[in-house]
Amino acid sequence: MFCDNQIFAAPLAGITDRPFRRVMRQFSPNSPLLTEMISCHSLVGAHKNCLRNFDRYDDEGAVGAQIFGANVNLMADAAKILADAGARWIDINMGCPVPKVATRAGAGAHLMRDHALAGRIMSAVVRAAGVPVSIKTRLGWDDAHADWRDLINIAADCGVRFATLHGRTRAQLYVGPALLPDVHGAPIPIIANGDIRTADDARRAENLGYGGVMVARALMGRPWALREITGGAAPENIGEVVLRHLEYALEYYGARTAVPMFRKHAAWYSAGMSNSSEFRIRVNQITDPDDLKSAIREFWGCVENI
Ligand SMILES: Cc1cc2nc3c(=O)[nH]c(=O)nc-3n(C[C@H](O)[C@H](O)[C@H](O)COP(=O)(O)O)c2cc1C
DSSP, X not given: OOOGGGEEEOOOTTTSSHHHHHHHHHHOTTSOEEEEEEEHHXXXXXXXXXXXXXXXXXXXXXXXXXXXXXXXXXXXXXXXXXXXXXXXXXXXXXXXXXXXXXXXXXXGGGGGTOHHHHHHHHHHHHHHHSSOEEEEEESOSSGGGOOHHHHHHHHHHTTOOEEEEXXXXXXXXXXXXXXXXXXXXXXXXXXEESSOOSHHHHHHHHHTTOSEEEEOXXXXXXXXXXXXXXXXXXXXXXXXXHHHHHHHHHHHHOHHHHHHHHHHHHHHHHTTSTTHHHHHHHHHXXXXXXXXXXXXXXHHTOOTTO
């Protein structure tokens, strides 16, 4: 069975920011965590929308930074900037299907259709980064082009250390069950991604030849999900976790941004609990951080001094 350091947290745009990683880290001291995807353009241009992505990572343990883009030189520069900022490794996004990334920018999943460009990006990033480089990709563009093996072979030739394989095609987006192929004999270790939730899922991946697993949507509202795979329990007092996450978000973004941004997290944390829809409606109207804390305390019945 996999150890903690083989159980990865996926990059999730709008979710795996520094406050959320801080909470995950408390449950999983040794698991590798990834940042949200970071545009090489906005990073190298120090675009103001990207400044929040420009963290230092030195105090975060094993954190990798994920970059996306289609410009070879900017991708290499971005990798160097993030490695200098303390990222332990650089992950290249080769799976994002959203039109803004895959169609208009020619990045993300588009690189599954342009292996020559993908190869040039991987070689340049490996040369520039000074830390290990990985890629995250899918089975292929669609069922007729499920050529992940070719891309993994190119990655290995370019010096990429490992790859994450999401068991869906770009055409499938995030819908339908993920199907993980057998990867025995792959030239680099492959991490399994797609519908990974339980220890059984991880064991199945191990039997198929994977070197680890990456948990994605199962983390929403469950920052302890990584440790559940190795038999750890969910925390007893979830309200405390929610309040801590909120404190970190307030500290990081300030109240104006953090309070509305936290609504989705509050919804995920409370999903499936009784009265959760009333709680969501209440939280969606709140603009003051102290009111949000009170609503959370009330919902989870937390003691006043947390
Ligand atoms: C809201 C959301 C944001 C995502 N952001 C990223 C991202 O920034 N980079 C990336 O490589 N994949 C991203 N993904 C894809 C996930 O990392 C993962 O590959 C996918 O959700 C499949 O795993 P799952 O079935 O366990 O959710 C995102 C997915 C979702 C739902």
